[in-house]
Amino acid sequence: MEKLIKDFQSPDEATRLYAAEDLADLGLADAAVPLVYQLVKEESVAVKNAIISGLQRLDIIQVHDQIFDLFMSTDAFLRNGAVMIFGDGGEDAVAFLTSKLDHSDREVRKLVLDAMYLIGSDETLLVIRAGLFDESPNVQITAVEYLGRMADSEGVADMVTLFKESSEPMLRAAILETMTMVADADAITTILTILIPEGGSAEIDPIYLAPLTELIAKAGERAAIVRLATSITDLDLYGEEVSCMLTDALKRFPDLLAEETIFNLLIDIIRNPEAGNEARYQAVESLLLGQSGAGNKLSFALLNELGQLLTTNDDPAMALPGVRLLAAARAKDDILKIMEDCKDEDLKELCEELLQQVEF
Amino acid sequence: MRFELDVDEFERLADLIYQKAGIRFEQKKIYYLAKRLEKRIAALDLANTEEYLRHLKFRDHQGYELQEFLNSLTVNETYFFRDFNQLLSFAEFSLDQIVERKKSTGDQTLRIWSAGCSSGEEPYTIAIILKEMVENLQRWNVEIIASDIDLNILEKARQGVYMRRSVKDVPPDYLTRYFTQKAGIFKITDEIKEMVTFKHINLSDRKQLRPCRDFDFIFCRNVLIYFDTISRKKVVDHYYLALNNGGFIFLGSSESPSRINPAFKIKKSANHMVYYKE
Missing domain, CATH: 1.25.10.10 (Leucine-rich Repeat Variant)
Incomplete structure (x- = not known):
């Protein structure tokens, strides 16, 4: 040596x-x-x-202090290196690093959590959860993100409490994202009530809308989905979020379109050019996905009307979903005419495919 | 009676292979190892795995049996001009950079290492590329070192004789120029053969590995998948040291040298990322 x-x-x-x-x-x-x-x-x-x-x-037990000192280095390579070293340091490192959770520098406290995550034991999960109560939102956000990755369902209650008590938007957005991975129905209902106390969409800060719709779509109960979707009234602005949410939700609740309010919402989005192409496209996706659940509400006549609306407006991008609606309406002649008149190869190809697939 | 390898025996054998060759076999490969082990036990007329392990530990002083076993473990699937896009980067970008730099300083040596060369398709491919791309190659002192852990495959590589499937991606002009063909068998020309020196090198043996230095290019494609994280790092660290400044390394297309050793830098050639030592 x-x-x-x-x-x-x-x-x-x-x-x-x-x-x-x-x-x-x-x-x-x-x-x-x-x-x-x-x-x-x-x-x-x-x-x-x-x-x-x-x-x-x-x-590395003999050199814990020296490696910890690297957390304060101006060299990012050394700081990251120290995290990796502790990451393989096992339970001795956990005990040592836990004693450093009260360090005055929040960046150091974040690095402690980084190392804890790499160690990845049951004990480190508890330590990371303790990070939820740190005075710095940055450290709290780091803790929330790691708890999501570690699928910490037992930490949900603490995260919901934090969501209630904190007004820090980035922290709340991080909690919403983590909830997508770990939340139960009660937690989601609590969060929804915090964000929509009076039931109107004006209550929801736009910064939360995207993670909230994702959360509700992937993990919310049916009632929560309906409540959120119908509380968002400004479809010009948020039509896309609502459409995407419903497309995801329909994978879990195929008969969701039996809900009159949801059904009407999708129709409104498709009919509304101000909602934007992406929103209308997704709304068509949702409608076709949930077709069987919609029952008699979704007649051939309605499908035809919506299909004509999209294929006869000036925007060629809407012709593709429009043709799919016409196929669902069994409007063979209309599709043949579109195929004959159009110059867009993608549209022609879709028409050919639909004419082969659908029984008219 | 069906040959079986139990978990304990597998782990002892896998540990021994790892110690000697740096190759890590996980438990899901137990069947693969068992098939090859069965053949070696039969060849030595031994009774079981236990006897074979004792033979390796106490009676195989020169390492011949271990070498035989290792020969049977490595997969030798390769062909000429494999991973064409990466070779294009070598031929049209990296090679040009090195050649031009060396010409400007009057240095006319080119040293290339094909590590894990298997039956020779890769080093011979490199030789062909040099012939095609480097002007007045005869004025250069070119050394292509091709190494592998498998002695049998090295012998095959020295012969330079291939079936049609090994040459399926060779451009027709090159096939005519650099191969002779008879009855579906393709033989590399002596002109190309003479450019390559084959050596037996175990990448996990530091005594064999560390003297290999001063290369302008190192190719080690689809070899490191056999290694675990620690062994892989040691090999790639050595490649870094073994390269001359400005030299290039080519691992498998899905492998990133700079993730293993962050000292490697990246450049973008027309169609590929290339890694080099600054």
Whole structure:
């Protein structure tokens, strides 16, 4: 080991890199000391990287403090390297890092959570959950994101409480995203009530709309979906969010269009050119997806009317979903005429395909 | 009686292979290992895996049996001009950069290492590319070192004889120029053969690996998939040291050298990202 430590003095990069490898290969906890010492002084990225890899393989209990000091380094490579080293540090590292959760620098506290996430044990989950109560929103956001990735369903109650008590928009948006992965029906209902206390869409801050609709679509109960969709009245502005939400929700609730309010909402979006192409396109997707659930409400006549509306306006982009509605309406002659008159190859190809697939 | 390899035996064997060759076999590969082990046990007329393990540990002093076993484990599936887009980057971008730089300094050496060369298609492909792309190649001192852990496959590579499927992607002009053909068998010309030196190198053996230095190009494509994270890192770290400044490394298209060793830099050629040592 002494010879290898001496090799760190060499001006030759290869000698120093091999010394780092060979020291780590010894597997001795004592080897961590010279490795950390060299890491701080070393200029070569390749050698630093080899040292970090080596330290990941060793028992680092003797050098916890020195590696923790790297969290305060101005060199991002060293800060990230320290996170990775602790990430392989096991339960000893958990105990050490937990004692640093009250560090005065919020960036250091975030790095502690980063390392905890990499260690990824049941104990680190508890520590990360404690990060929800940090005084810095940045640390709280980091904790929320990691709890989502770790699928921490037991932390939901704490996150809902945080959502209620905090007015920090980025934190609340992060909680909504995490809820998509871990929330139960009660939690979602609570969050919806916090955001829509009086039942009107004016209550919802637009910054929350996208993560909220995603949450409700993927994990909300049927009642929550209906409540949110029907509370959003400005379809010119939020038609796309509503359409996308319903497309996702229909995968879980195929008969969702049996709800009169939802059905009418989709029809309104399709009829409204101000809602924008994407919203109308998604609304057609939802309608066709939930066709069977809609029952008698979705007659051939209505499908035909909507199809004609989209295929005869000036916007060629709407012709594609329009033709699909005509196919659903069994309007063969109309499709043949469109195929004959149009110059767009994609549209022609879709018409051909629909004429083959649909039984008229 | 059907040959079985239990988990404990598998782990002991896998550990031994890892120690000696750096190749990591996970438990899902137990069947693969068992099939090959069965053949070696029969070849040595031993009774079971336990005896084979004892043979490897205590009676295989020169490592011949281990080498035989390793020979049977490595998959040797390759063909000429494999991963064409990457070779295009080599031929039209990287090679040009190195050649022009060296011409300007009067250095007319080119050293290339094809690591994990298998039956030789890759190093011979590289030789053909040099012939086609480097003007007045005869004035250059060119060394293409081609290495593999499998002795049998190296012998095959030295012969330079191939079936049609190995040459399916060779441009027709090159096929005419650099191969002779008879009855569906394709033989590489002596002119190309003489450009390549084949060597037995175990990438996990640091005594064999570390002296390999001073290359302008290193190719190691679809070899590192056999290695675990630690072994892979050691090999790629060595490749970094083994390259001359400005030298290029080519791993498999889905592999990123800079993720393994962040000292590698990236450049964009017309159709590919290329990695090099600054």
